[in-house]
Amino acid sequence: MNHASLSSIFLDSLLINNFVLSVFLGICPFIGVSGKFATAWRMGISVIFVITVSSILAYASNLLLVTLHAEYLRIITFIVIIASTVQLLEMFIKKTSPLLFRALGIYLPLITTNCAVLGVALFQTAREYSFAQSVVFAVGASAGFALALVIMSVIRERLELSDIPDMARGTALVLMLAGILSMAFMGFAGMGGGA
């Protein structure tokens, strides 16, 4: 059991140990879809969806694996859960809200390979979070991912018109910006109160 309070878990996963900027999870989509604000926030919302649902399912299946003494199947189980969650959500959203489905478009299937999703499932197991703690952690971490993605997309839209040397365009520029953002997020480090 982990005794961290819910609010400290939320703040810790949202800002202090932001998934993108200090734990380095989900860097590929962070570089890939942060070009435009409109796509960035949609990707952010889909990720919040998927991470929260898959975290609940991963918690339940981990309980089952522990009672069966089959912990060695953990990685395989989690990855299957994530892939099927993404598929289910895709079908569910298509049925209930075609508008949202059209907005999210290709971002939903892409989330299967987002390592932040598997990261949440693995971290909540390793830290022995309770059910409530797991859900709060999942929401905080995925909101942190969305936050970093949105900030980066806004900066990149602003830089679109500025004069950048040719060789720095593309990934190198994004990584430099991420480095500076990550330094800024280090300023949150004192906030946790020993979380």
Add this chain to the structure above:
Amino acid sequence: MALIHEPDAPAASAGESMEAFFNGLWNQNPVFVQVLGMCPTLAVTNSVRNALAMGLATTFVLVCSNTLISMVRKLVQKQVRIATYILIIATFVTIVDYLIKAISIPVYKALGAFIALIVVNCIILGRAEAYASKNSVGKSMLDGLGMGVGFAFALTCLGSVREILGAGSFLGIPLFGPNFQPWVLFLLPPGGFLTLATWLLIFSAWKARSKRKTEVLEEIAA
């Protein structure tokens, strides 16, 4: 993401096999050229030892999964191929996870969840889909080895810079005198981003330079 799509070639000569190996090591280096697998690249390169361990683990998974996927490539139905690949990869990652735990507990603790996260490293699924599902077993194995060594090489490049600047040591051996003031920022997350950005800059500057060189040479010849 510039994954290369080779046509299905039945037989492989020695020259072609070597090409499959060096392709991953240099021309299509997974980190510096294709910019894939960023998460482990940034997360575990705060020391050379961790970088090497991660590179070795990923190489092992790449070689094994490429070989097995190439063996079963004619049996797997098209619709379920991605799911099959992920299951094969996850199996080998579980093996690596237990192997590292058995070999060295400190390395296991330093790499943490990133060993399990090899499953979602896009290099591995990318090679399975783009190469192993279309080529013979031997060539797929060499391709996996080349990509793995290329990945390990890139990780070591990053790890060396970060360890030398951030801790003043290489593989744990102190390089400078006791008066050295470590640049701790390079061990922290921002250092990872900035070091990789600098390596990418150096690579693209070098590529632009060699491109200009060939252009000038052609002009002189014409």
